[in-house]
Amino acid sequence: xxxxxxxxxxxxxxxxxxxxxxxxxxxxxxRSLLWYKQEKKAPTFLFMLTSSGxxxxxxxxxxxxxxxxxxxxxxxxxxxxxxxxVYLCAVVGSSNDMRFGAGTRLTVKP
Amino acid sequence: xxxxxxxxxxxxxxxxxxxxxWCNPISGHATLYWYQQILGxxxxxxxxxxxxxxxxxxxxxxxxxxxxxxxxVDSTLKIxxxxxxxxxVYLCASSLGVEQFFGPGTRLTVL
Numbered sequence: 338x339x340x341x342x343x344x345x346x347x348x349x350x351x352x353x354x355x356x357x358x359x360x361x362x363x364x365x366x367x368r369s370l371l372w373y374k375q376e377k378k379a380p381t382f383l384f385m386l387t388s389s390g391x392x393x394x395x396x397x398x399x400x401x402x403x404x405x406x407x408x409x410x411x412x413x414x415x416x417x418x419x420x421x422x423v424y425l426c427a428v429v430g431s432s433n434d435m436r437f438g439a440g441t442r443l444t445v446k447p
Numbered sequence: 448x449x450x451x452x453x454x455x456x457x458x459x460x461x462x463x464x465x466x467x468x469w470c471n472p473i474s475g476h477a478t479l480y481w482y483q484q485i486l487g488x489x490x491x492x493x494x495x496x497x498x499x500x501x502x503x504x505x506x507x508x509x510x511x512x513x514x515x516x517x518x519x520v521d522s523t524l525k526i527x528x529x530x531x532x533x534x535x536v537y538l539c540a541s542s543l544g545v546e547q548f549f550g551p552g553t554r555l556t557v558l
Contacts, residue, residue: 341489371547378551382546427489429545432495433478435480437489437490
């Protein structure tokens with residue numbers, strides 16, 4: 338059965354800290370892995386990763402995929418209170434169906 | 448570009464009642480998805496449409512849930528009768544390719 342496992346489930350840090358969020362997966366017919374940020378409303382798109390070893394970067398956020406070991410990490414440097422959210426990892430199969438992990442709840446304290 | 452629209456935003460019903468949610472996807476997006484997100488969990492796919500055909504409904508509890516996408520545009524998701532465990536946020540998303548765009552969701556509370 339396909340599954341997506343995120344760790345840790347929750348994380349509390351202070352402003353300025355660097356965090357690493359993990360996502361491992363077992364999905365047949367893998368197409369891509371996506372990271373989303375979810376605050377109080379709908380998930381908002383962060384990154385889409387399809388190739389191993391190529392880092393995607395946007396400001397203080399970056400992500401990389403390892404298709405051999407079946408995992409991805411999301412890094413956030415110099416965290417701010419506005420980074421507090423649930424970070425969702427999702428893996429897309431061949432019919433564009435998307436399976437989500439349970440998410441990592443990040444809390445950044447001032 | 449207008450986003451994915453959903454209504455209502457909130458709904459409170461008693462168990463065994465019926466409820467329906469509506470979704471209007473981004474114009475031109477052929478694929479539409481309904482997800483159920485229970486508090487503290489990631490979204491779970493209920494059903495995926497490609498135009499007005501069902502691609503995947505393997506996780507839809509078909510004894511009580513139904514969905515349709517007439518004319519390949521708007522979609523409705525219905526629950527009849529509702530159970531306490533159906534309390535969740537119901538998210539609609541649409542896509543052209545891989546990236547999905549989510550609506551604001553409908554928060555359902557079943558008492």
